[in-house]
Amino acid sequence: MMQISVCVLFLILLAPVMLVFSVDPGFNDDVLGLIVFKAGLEDPKKKLSSWNEDDNSPCYWKGVKCDSASNRVTALVLDGFSLSGHVDRGLLRLQSLQILSLSRNNFTGSINPDLPRLGSLQVVDLSDNNLSGEIPEGFFQQCGSLRSVSFAKNNLTGKIPESLSSCSSLATVNISSNQLHGELPNGVWFLRGLQSLDLSNNFLEGEIPEGIQNLYDMRQLSLQRNRFTGRLPGDIGGCILLQSLDLSGNFLSGELPQSMQRLNSCTSISLQSNSFTGGVPDWIGELKNLEVLDLSANAFSGWIPKSLGNLDSLHRLNLSRNQLTGNLPDSMVNYTKILALDISQNHLTGPVPSWIFRMGVQSISLSGNGFRNGNYPAHKSTPASYHGLEILDLSSNAFSGEIPSGIGGLSSLQVLNISTNNISGSIPVGIGELKSLYIIDFSDNKLNGSIPPEIEGAVSLSELRLQKNFLGGRIPAQIDKCSSLTYLILSHNRLTGSIPVAIANLTNLQYVDLSWNDLSGSLPKELTNLSHLFSFNVSFNHLEGELPVGGFFNTISSASVSGNPLLCGSVVNHSCPSVHPKPIVLNPNSSGSNSSISSQRHRHKTILSISAFIAIGAAAFIVIGVVAITVLNIHVRSSMARMPAPFAFSGGEDYSGSPANDPNYGKLVTFSGDTDFSDGAHNLLNKESEIGRGGFGVVYRTFLRDGHPVAIKKLTFPGLIKSQGDFEKEVKRLGKITHPNLVALEGYYWTSSLQLLIYEYLSGGSLYKLLHDDNSKTAFSWPQRFKIILGMAKGLAHLHQMNTIHYNLKSTNVLIDCSGEPKVGDFGLVKLLPLLDHCVLSSKIQSALGYMAPEFACRTVKITEKCDVYGFGILVLEVVTGKTPVEYMEDDVVVLCDMVRGALEEGKVEQCVDRRLLGNFAAEEAIPVIKLGLICASQVPSNRPDMAEVVNILELIQCPSEGQEELE
Missing domain, CATH: 1.10.510.10 (Transferase(Phosphotransferase) domain 1)
Known part of the structure; x- marks a missing residue:
């Protein structure tokens, strides 16, 4: 009886445990699977510290979600946990898992091909890790209910598995930013349920196969930055639900297929950086839902079609870097929602229409065309629609006239580039009202006047480029209020006065170029406080005195201060004169008598006369020296600026005279002994013979008498050679340096104004x-x-x-x-x-x-x-x-x-x-x-x-x- 009671008591105590296992027989599998998975991981941020093997339920662990009815794990989301290790097989115990998201970690190893065996798995996201190897064929052969797969941003190699086409349940596939190669499998187009395909940033090649029209549910197709070639599939218009198409950065060619006019649902088309040809098709104007159209960096030609103005939903239009001609169609006035317009680097001409600045646009780039004056912001008071303009690039066109005085009304402007035009007049004081402006580029124009002190108001300014103009006056000291300046480029102007000490307060300066001006005085010693300087050029001015010592100026290049003959210091190899105090002269004949005083006055008068004579003579000598140095400096500048004096070759005459008897001819020496050219001089330095330009000169191609081709380098800086003897000595030394991997120097030509080097010609x-x-x-x-x-x-x-x-x-x-x-x-x-x-x-x-x-x-x-x-x-x-x-x-x-x-x-x-x-x-x-x-x-x-x-x-x-x- 006692034994029966004990057994009954044991069964009563055991009953709750038995009940748990009978209700949830797989409960321990979830705990065990996750603990095994964790055991193979590094968790530097202790994100998985809540995962305890003694817990009966994982449903409260960080990153784990369970079904409320069954208490089984349905989602494991560990994105951005900084975990490393392998995706362990322990996860295969999570039989109810639907979502596995491990993105933005440091997982390594290969993709586990058995993951899809979890029959309920719908989402796998392993993106942004360090997975390597090929995508296993087996992964897609058993994909079951899998709807979304992302292996983006890993180190995967190999080809896209053919088995991908068997996953009929897939709606989203993202394998972008890996190292996949090979061709796109034809079977991809049989995934009729596919809505998003992203294979961008890989090495995929070959043609995009026909059959894409089968993807009638496709919303997003991203194949950009691969190596696809050939034409676009003619049936691409069958993807009538397509909203985003990005094929940029490939080698696609030919004209756009007409079927694309059926893509009425498309809001974004990006085809930039390919080799598409033909005109921009008229039918693009029928894609009324387009918000982004980027056809840049192709070979489109002809006029911009008027139908483009029908795209009244456009936010961004980029037609830059093509071969478009004509002018802008007036129909573009309908662009009421446009934010960015880039038509730069084409062959467009004509006046800029007035409406282009009245569209509320944020960014306008018209650079590198032939536009001339129109109604660009030239009003004293700018319309309200201009106020949102942030980027305005009108560079490299044919604009003339003056900068509008109302420029200060563009209150949101951040970048203003009108360089390389024919703009004249002065810089308006309103420039100081542009508080958000961080780049000003007015270089290579015909601006005059001075730099307005009001520029201090442009407090966000980072780059100020005013080089190659006719600006005069002083550099305003108020510029130190532009404390964010990193680039200050004012070279090739007519600026005068001294360099303001205030520049030393611009502690962020990295590049300063004040060369080729008329600046005078000494360089402020405070400039040594500019700790971020990378380049400081004040060459060819009238600066004098000692160079600053310390900081960047301890390592400044002599080229950066050349052309200032009165500068001194070790950099210019010109020691500064010592300053001695005036000597104190005691007169031993001095006394209190009147005769002595009279004698002293006479002696003092005589001494003063001699001193004055010496001083006048010294002053005259200094003046003569300064004039001579100035004349020499002007001569150096002019000799560098102008082309070398003509001689037999450049004059187009036949090379038949004798250098010994004719001063117009120089000395021609070829180390092979052949001293003439087969085609004569008229083919030597002609534009037709030019094959290249480099930092030291222009290169031409010609032939010696024996038919041997040579390359002729005309040195750009003939005034920088000390003497003919030094030149010939060094050329002959270089000519003796021969090696299979060095370009052979075969001879030279010399006159005082022109020097040529004769090299072997290489056609590769x-x-x-x-x-x-x-x-x-x-x-x-x-x-x-x-x-x-x-x-x-x-x-x-x-x-x-x-x-x-x-x-x-x-x-x-x-x-x-x-x-x-x-x-x-x-x-x-x-x-x-x-x-x-x-x-x-x-x-x-x-x-x-x-x-x-x-x-x-x-x-x-x-x-x-x-x-x-x-x-x-x-x-x-x-x-x-x-x-x-x-x-x-x-x-x-x-x-x-x-x-x-x-x-x-x-x-x-x-x-x-x-x-x-x-x-x-x-x-x-x-x-x-x-x-x-x-x-x-x-x-x-x-x-x-x-x-x-x-x-x-x-x-x-x-x-x-x-x-x-x-x-x-």
Whole structure:
């Protein structure tokens, strides 16, 4: 009886537990699955601290949602939790899971192909992580009820799985911003329930296949920034519910298919940066719901159709960078909702219509056309509709007249650019009323008068560009109220007076150019407080006295202060005169007697007469010296400004005279012994023979008598060469430097006003053109690129072995021969022009922006071969990535070296490899080469290897097992 009672009691106590398991048999699976998932994660911010394995229910854990009826986990949303690790199989225990969202974390590894086995799973979002590998075919073969998938912003490779077409339940697919390649599977168009497809920012190629009309439920199609070619599918108009179409940044061509006129639901069409041709079609005016239309950077031609004015819902219209002609149709007056209008860089002409500024638009860009005066804001009082205008760019047109006095009424204006026109008159004082203005560019016009002191009212001003005008008067001291100024560019004007001390209060200044004015006085010593200065140019003024000492001015380039003969200091190699106190002279014959006083007065009078004579003579000598220096300075300016004096070649006469007997002819020397040109002089320096322009001169092509083609470089700065003897000595030295990877110097021509260099001619073009020219059809393979990098390294190593520094290394100075071998050219020209460093080196550095080593900006650091190593490192990154050293985006500047270094630190360096390689590159070579480029581009010269070492490392990289360790 006792045993029965114990058993009954045991069953009574066990009953609640048994009841729990009978009601919720899978409850422990959810806890167990999530705990197993958590065990494989790093959780630096302790976001999952509420997940406790001792809990009976996970429904109150952070990021977990449950069904109220069954208490089973239905959603796991851990977006932005900073988690890392793998997407563990433990999640497969969550059999009721409908939403899995793990975006904006650091998950690594590959995509688990078994996730869709969760039969109730509808949403998978693994975007913005570090997932890698291919998308498994099995993932879409068992997709069940899956409706939305996003793998965007990862490191996925391979092709889009063919099995994707079997997921008939899919409504949203986003695999953008990965490294997918290959063609678009035809089966994608069979996903009839698909409403949104985003495959942008990948390496997809080939033509977009026909059949897209099957996606009659499609609302959004984003294929931008891939490598799609060919024409748009003719049946694209079958997607009648399409609201957003973005195909920008591809290689699509041909005319727009007429079926697109059926896209009446479309609110946004972006086709920019392709190769579409033909006219802007009339039928676009029938897409009445369009709010955004971007056809920029194509090859559209002809007139802008009047029907475009029917798009009265437009917010943004961009037709820039095409070949459009004619003028703007008056029908555009109907644009009552327009916010941004960009028709820049076309061939449009005629007056600007009055309505363009009365539309309440926020941004207007008409730059780079042939527009002339119309009714642009020229009223003393501006209409209310102008007040919302934020960006106004009228640059590079044919506008004349004066800046309207009512400009101050544009109260919201942030950017005002009217540069490169024929605008005259003075700068209106109303400019100071523009409190929001941060960029003023009035450069390259005919403005006169002075800079108004009222400019102090433009308190947000960051850039002030007034160069190349006829402005006079003083620089207003009130400019120091513009405390945000970073660019102050006032060069090539007629400004007078001294540089105001108030400029030293502009502590954010980075670039200052006051060169080629009539400024006088000394440089304020307070300028040394400008701690952010990168460039300060006051060359060719009338400044005098000692240069400031300290801060930026300890490293200022002599070119930045040249043309001021009365400046002194170590930078200009002119020591400042010592200042001695006047001597005290005691007269030993002085006494109290009258005769002594009379004698003293006579002696003092005599001494004064002699002193006055000496002083007058000294003053006259100084005046004569100043006049002579001024005349010399004017001569230097004029010699630099005008073209070289004509001689036999430029005069178009046949080269048949004798240089020895005719002073109009110079000395022509070719190291091969051939001293004449087959076509005579009339083909030598003609425009038709021009093949390029560089920082040091213009290049022409001609032939020697033996039919041998040569390239002739006409030096731009003939007045910077000391003597014929120095020139010939240096040219002959450079001519002896020969190497398969160096452009051979084959001769020269000399007169006192013109110097030519004769180089071997290479028909393959420059490395820059082959890498960046949009018209170039060449896409270098990885072996070709490696060959170019190794060849450049060998050429530079030989150059350094011959004790020669290149000084001006950049991709435009690397030429490719017919066998694909690189040849480095233009070496040693700085030494050839010994005065260059004092006059124009800073402008040469600007032409090689991004390649120049940091020490070029520091006069106290010796320029060595390590500067070339830095430039080589940037070239390596340029060849591997296909990007220029500095890229100017719409609202940002991307420095290649910094971008690659950041990618390396984030473990994403493979993403930097040129997309044109389509994944067909040897990672075991490319990654060490990138690392080598970054080492060469080190900010510290001593950290850079010698070029001979670089050659050895590159040769080892071709055998990864030997060379890899050296770069890790």
